[in-house]
Amino acid sequence: MTKLLFFGRARDAAGCSEMICDLPANVETVAELRSWLHQRDPELGSVLMARDIRVAADHTICVSEATSVRGASEIAFMPPMSGG
Amino acid sequence: MTKLLFFGRARDAAGCSEMICDLPANVETVAELRSWLHQRDPELGSVLMARDIRVAADHTICVSEATSVRGASEIAFMPPMSGG
Amino acid sequence: MIRTTITTEAFRPEAELNAFMESRGDHIGAIASFIGYCRTSSAAGTVKHLELDHYPVFTEREVARLADQIAERHSLDALLVIHRVGLIPARDPIVLVAAQNQHRAEAFAAVAEMMDYLKTDAPFWKRESGPDGARWIEPTAADYARRAEHAK
Amino acid sequence: MIRTTITTEAFRPEAELNAFMESRGDHIGAIASFIGYCRTSSAAGTVKHLELDHYPVFTEREVARLADQIAERHSLDALLVIHRVGLIPARDPIVLVAAQNQHRAEAFAAVAEMMDYLKTDAPFWKRESGPDGARWIEPTAADYARRAEHAK
Numbered sequence: 440m441t442k443l444l445f446f447g448r449a450r451d452a453a454g455c456s457e458m459i460c461d462l463p464a465n466v467e468t469v470a471e472l473r474s475w476l477h478q479r480d481p482e483l484g485s486v487l488m489a490r491d492i493r494v495a496a497d498h499t500i501c502v503s504e505a506t507s508v509r510g511a512s513e514i515a516f517m518p519p520m521s522g523g
Numbered sequence: 524m525t526k527l528l529f530f531g532r533a534r535d536a537a538g539c540s541e542m543i544c545d546l547p548a549n550v551e552t553v554a555e556l557r558s559w560l561h562q563r564d565p566e567l568g569s570v571l572m573a574r575d576i577r578v579a580a581d582h583t584i585c586v587s588e589a590t591s592v593r594g595a596s597e598i599a600f601m602p603p604m605s606g607g
Numbered sequence: 608m609i610r611t612t613i614t615t616e617a618f619r620p621e622a623e624l625n626a627f628m629e630s631r632g633d634h635i636g637a638i639a640s641f642i643g644y645c646r647t648s649s650a651a652g653t654v655k656h657l658e659l660d661h662y663p664v665f666t667e668r669e670v671a672r673l674a675d676q677i678a679e680r681h682s683l684d685a686l687l688v689i690h691r692v693g694l695i696p697a698r699d700p701i702v703l704v705a706a707q708n709q710h711r712a713e714a715f716a717a718v719a720e721m722m723d724y725l726k727t728d729a730p731f732w733k734r735e736s737g738p739d740g741a742r743w744i745e746p747t748a749a750d751y752a753r754r755a756e757h758a759k
Numbered sequence: 760m761i762r763t764t765i766t767t768e769a770f771r772p773e774a775e776l777n778a779f780m781e782s783r784g785d786h787i788g789a790i791a792s793f794i795g796y797c798r799t800s801s802a803a804g805t806v807k808h809l810e811l812d813h814y815p816v817f818t819e820r821e822v823a824r825l826a827d828q829i830a831e832r833h834s835l836d837a838l839l840v841i842h843r844v845g846l847i848p849a850r851d852p853i854v855l856v857a858a859q860n861q862h863r864a865e866a867f868a869a870v871a872e873m874m875d876y877l878k879t880d881a882p883f884w885k886r887e888s889g890p891d892g893a894r895w896i897e898p899t900a901a902d903y904a905r906r907a908e909h910a911k
Contacts, residue, residue, distance in 0.1 A: 446660050447732030448743045498665045515662060519745040522659070522690060522731030523643050523702050523722055523863075530812050531884030532895045582817045599814060603897040606811070606842060606883030607711075607795050607854050607874055621780060625773045633799035633850060639870075640792050643863065647785035698785060711795065712905070715871050718791075722863055753864070 441511060447518040452486035462508075469494045470504040472514065493517045525595060531602040536570035546592075553578045554588040556598065577601045609678050609686045611671045613661060615693040620703045627687050627705050635684055639714035640705035641722055647697040649744075653737045657701070659692040660732040666692075673724045681717040683708055688721060692731065720757050727754040760837045761830050763823045765813060767845040772855045779839050779857050787836055791866035792857035793874055799849040801896075805889045809853070811844040812884040818844075825876045833869040835860055840873060844883065872909050879906040 441462050445453040466475045472494070477484025486492070494501045496511035508514055525546050529537040550559045556578070561568025570576070578585045580595035592598055608630070620642045628638060645657050670688060678686045685707040695701055702725060706717040725731070726746055733744045746754075760782070772794045780790060797809050822840060830838045837859040847853055854877060858869040877883070878898055885896045898906075 444662065446662060446730070447734075447745075450660070450732075451743075495662075495665065498668070515665070517662070517730060518732065518743070520728060520730050521726055521733050521744055521746045521750070522729045523725040528814065530814060530882075531886075531897075534812070534884075535895075579814075579817065582820070599817070601814070601882060602884060602895070604880060604882050605878055605885050605896055605898045605902070606881045607877040621773070621777045624776065628773060628794070631796070636796055636798045638794045638796070641863065641867070642780070642790045644783070644788055644790070646788045646861065709798065711793065711874055712901075715793070715867070715874075719867050722867075749864075 442513045444513060444515040446516065449486060449492055449516040449518055452483045453516075454483075467507055467509050468505050469501045469508055472508050473504075487516055489518075491519055526597045528597060528599040530600065533570060533576055533600040533602055536567045537600075538567075551591055551593050552589050553585045553592055556592050557588075571600055573602075575603055609671075609674050609683075611667070611674045611688040611690075613667050613670060613690050613692055615691070617699055618689055618691060618703070620689075620700045623687065623689060623703055624705060627685065627707075630685065631707050632684060634709055635707045636709050637711040637714040638705060638707050639711070639718045640703070641718050642700055643702040643722070645695045645697050645699050645701055649735060651735065651737065651742060652739060654697050655736050655738070656697060657695045658734040658736065658741070659690075659695060659701070660734070661692045662730045666730040670725075670729050673729060674721065677717050677721050677724070678706075680720075681706070681708065681713040683713065683717055686717065686721070688725075690725065690729075690731070723750070723753045723757060726750045761823075761826050761835075762838070763819070763826045763840040763842075765819050765822060765842050765844055767843070769851055770841055770843060770855070772841075772852045775839065775841060775855055776857060779837065779859075782837065783859055784836060786861055787859045788861050789863040789866040790857060790859050791863070791870045792855065793870050794852055795854040795874070797847050797849050797851050797853055801887060803887065803889065803894060804891060806849050807888050807890070808849055809847045810886040810888065810893070811847060811853070812886070813844045814882045818882045822877075822881050825881060826873065829869050829873050829876070830858075833858070833860065833865040833872075835865065835869055838869065838873070840877075842877065842881075842883070875902070875905045875909060878902045 443458045495515045496508045527542045579599040580592045687705045689703045704718050704721045706714045708714040839857045841855045856873045858866045860866040886893050
């Protein structure tokens, strides 16, 4: 089981701040995860496909679309950050 | 009568913070004022000859050595300023 | 000393700054500080409140890491960062950054850089709510440009 | 509102900043501030106290003029400058500068510029006294370089 977290406009698109999923075995990379979510829910998926939404797996930002998310217990979708 | 004011290291050189003088008629410009003071008191004068000591006549900084100080009631000698 | 706090509670920058000033060592010549407030209006109109999302644990860790980097880069004696999250009513303080150094240039640079990082690199997401609804605020080109001026 | 004060009395930057914060309008998003203290030691050794000379009337007028220029250049909503003169014991505050603006960049720039001006362009003369006697402190090359970066 993997917990997906959504922040900022990704949260609006998901309609929730977190979601518990069973990632299928063929979802290995960030790119595959985005595609899988896009298939499941085109509306949410089209937001999450945007490359300005960064992905962090277990508190580590994935440096590329090819980075593996396999085995992560928590995966976060993070639009451009803005504090202060 | 003209009041001369000395600040910073000019004050140390003068040994006082102000001095009341009768400027002679031939002292017209900043340069002439410095020379006159140098003649009167070589030690003080040699400090006041330094161009990094600016001169203000009646609260207006003299822009050049040729600026007139004639008629000023207060002339200040100001080494490089440093507040803060 | 470096202190970073992420809090859902309202905080009083006056009290925090006072304590920060009191704590300074004898060799401190400079304290620079910055307070960011929730404005009652923005480019988009009236603001009733801001909502600041954060990612618990990750946000705390990232802000602490950025603060450490900046404190080291500018040889700070102390750095204080307080950032509020959650629902923030208009007029309330959002963020306080303050830095101590022997000299002013380092203290200024540290506070400005910390703010630039917070605007673009720290895991916060900000939503502005007004009479016409809510909208997410993302960094502007100017924010990214300022951020890019700092050494990594 | 622009307020500049030259004072021989000790002042409490905490209290002054608190009042400055309280006075802010609803549209203020940013308050930047700087406090300069008399350090207990400098490049030259132990410091017992500083002595700050000023030129009454002229100094007040020049500081007010510089403050007006900076407030206008950075569209400030408020600018506060308090500068102590006379005998200043080690550890005491010397100067406080604080600026209010809608946005942070202008507030930061205004405070940094005001400090750079005070270091090189305002009629103050500073003497440091320690166990080995007293010496006049004049601006450093770095002070002049920073000053030169600002528009006239």
